[in-house]
Each structure stands twice: as C-alpha cells, then as structure tokens.
C-alpha cells in the first residue's frame with residue numbers, strides 16, 4: 001500500500017485506498033481535509049447554493065426500519081401541508097433568492113398524490129416566473145410518474161440508496177418486494193433515463209455497516225455517475241425497530257467524524273459534483289454543516305417547512321431548528337456560512353459542473 005500522502009495525490013482511487021482515507025486519524029485526517037478543501041476550491045470554487053427544503057407531507061406507505069415517520073409509527077400525527085402553505089414557503093425561497101427548492105415527503109404513489117405534485121410543480125413555476133429550480137424527493141415511483149413530474153418542471157431528484165450493500169440494505173428494511181434493493185436501484189436508473197439531475201446518498205454509521213461498505217458506497221456513486229450526493233450520519237430514533245441495535249453502533253461523535261471523512265473523500269473522488277451538507281450533521285454538532293462546507297460540501301438545505309409541522313417530520317432524534325421560522329433560519333445561516341469562509345450563490349440554480357459537462 002502507498003504511503004498516505006501519496007494516496008492523496010491520486011486522481012483515481014482503489015477500494016483499499018478509499019478505506020485508508022476513511023480510516024485517517026490525527027495528522028492524516030487533517031491532510032485529507034486540507035486536500036479536499038483545495039480540490040473543492042480549485043474545481044468548483046467557494047460558492048454555497050441554497051435549496052429551500054419543504055417537507056410537505058409525512059404520510060408514508062413504507063416502513064423503513066430506521067425512520068421516525070415510518071408507516072407503523074403510530075405516535076406521529078400525520079399531516080399534509082396545504083397548497084397555500086407550500087407555495088408560501090416557495091415564495092419565501094424565491095424572494096430571498098434561494099435559487100431552488102426541494103419538495104420532500106413520505107412515499108405515496110396514489111394517482112391523487114401524483115396529480116397533486118404535478119399541480120404544485122406548475123404553480124411553483126408560475127409564482128416564480130419559471131425561475132425557481134425544483135428538486136423532488138418523494139421516494140420510488142413508476143417511470144411514468146417520474147417522466148410526468150419532469151415534464152411539469154422538476155429537474156432534480158434526490159433518492160438515497162441508503163446503503164449500496166444489498167445485505168445491509170436488506171437488514172435495515174422489511175423483507176418484502178415493496179422495500180427491495182433492486183426496486184430502489186431501478187428507480188435510480190429510471191430517474192437517470194428520464195433526464196433528471198440525479199442525487200443519491202447513504203446513511204453513515206448504520207448497524208451492520210463496515211468501513212469497507214462505505215468505501216463501496218463512494219465507488220457506487222461514481223459508477224452510477226451521480227450529479228449530487230446528500231449523505232449524513234445515521235441517527236437512531238426511539239420509535240423504530242433499528243433502535244434496539246443502538247449499543248452495537250459507533251458513538252454519535254464517531255459517526256459525525258466518519259460523515260465528514262466521507263464528504264472529504266468523495267470530493268477527491270468526484271471533484272465536480274454537488275455535495276450537500278446534511279441536516280443530520282447539525283443534529284450532532286450545531287456547527288456540523290458548516291464544518292462539512294469547509295472540507296468539501298457546497299449545498300445547504302435551509303428548512304422552510306411551516307413550523308407547526310416540523311415536530312412531526314422527525315426522521316431521527318434531535319432534528320434541529322424545530323421552532324425556527326424561515327426568516328430566522330436564513331439570518332442564522334448567512335452568519336454561519338460567512339464564518340466558514342464560503343460565499344452564498346444567491347439567485348442561482350447551482351447545477352453541478354458535473355451535470356453541465
């Protein structure tokens with residue numbers, strides 16, 4: 001195996017070299033972060049793009065074993081934001097020159113839901129003079145639905161593979177066709193085929209997941225040629241089946257640190273893609289997202305979900321900013337981003353250079 005400093009000079013990385021980067025400690029870890037920062041600055045610059053996040057419904061037909069809003073969690077009060085509430089949040093994003101929004105929800109595939117999203121897409125384009133970019137994150141759908149939403153104005157889609165190791169995937173989902181790895185993979189292929197800028201990602205520090213799996217996750221992103229990655233630490237939720245494994249996993253701090261190393265290593269592996277500073281980082285460290293921005297990430301998703309709904313969209317414990325309204329959130333972010341030495345790309349869609357290529 002090459003010395004660590006030689007690996008850092010690579011432009012291609014083997015599985016074992018990625019494992020070395022993810023295992024970096026002490027001085028090596030600092031060198032990795034410095035290198036990722038310099039690759040980011042020389043490839044895509046220091047701009048951070050905002051995507052206003054609207055979690056418009058927590059109704060979900062799936063039962064992922066890690067997720068707080070899974071169908072079987074009866075403690076959650078289910079909501080669906082009204083069109084007016086959603087459009088108001090999008091209007092806020094547009095007026096504040098956020099460039100684009102992400103509409104996220106539980107997974108529903110009913111014709112009524114598909115149609116509702118169609119209408120919302122058209123209305124968002126209408127109220128923003130066609131200027132707001134729209135990312136969807138509404139789970140697995142048929143290729144026809146993806147095509148229809150694409151035609152109505154969505155141009156990016158975020159669907160995490162959660163873990164690219166089918167064995168790990170199987171252990172964190174119920175065992176049925178509705179939660180199958182192959183179905184998720186097919187959905188990613190369908191999204192690509194229908195012309196979306198494709199975003200995926202994984203949870204870091206899951207039960208049953210090894211460092212080697214995370215190295216494979218990074219190679220998976222490269223292999224499917226993604227334009228955007230959003231990945232963050234797995235955070236246990238008391239009302240989920242996976243909670244019982246909490247004693248078997250890394251500490252929150254270790255998961256956080258590993259997530260930062262994943263971001264930095266991915267920046268070396270795919271220098272020109274968009275990488276989000278995941279909200280889950282902030283659930284462990286208040287300055288978690290800004291730390292990710294300084295070592296490789298370039299996308300931030302300020303939460304624009306109406307405050308009354310936020311406490312019912314707790315995918316994991318300690319989800320931050322439960323009671324901060326959008327205005328407060330924006331002010332707080334601006335200050336933090338300046339501190340991290342980045343500049344906000346106001347009014348720009350911020351498409352990845354990778355996609356534009």
Ligand code: SAH
Pocket residue numbers: 066067068104105106107137138139140158159160162202203232233234235236237280315316317
């Ligand atoms: N229903 C859609 C989008 C909402 S869930 C979907 O599943 O694709 C969005 C993301 O939240 C998931 O992809 C998952 O990676 C993340 N998530 C869910 N539970 C989590 C947990 N306990 N810790 C960290 N991230 C979690």
Ligand code: SF4
Pocket residue numbers: 060061062063064067068069070071105106107139
């Ligand atoms: Fe539903 Fe997404 Fe949570 Fe799975 S991760 S239960 S699909 S909201």
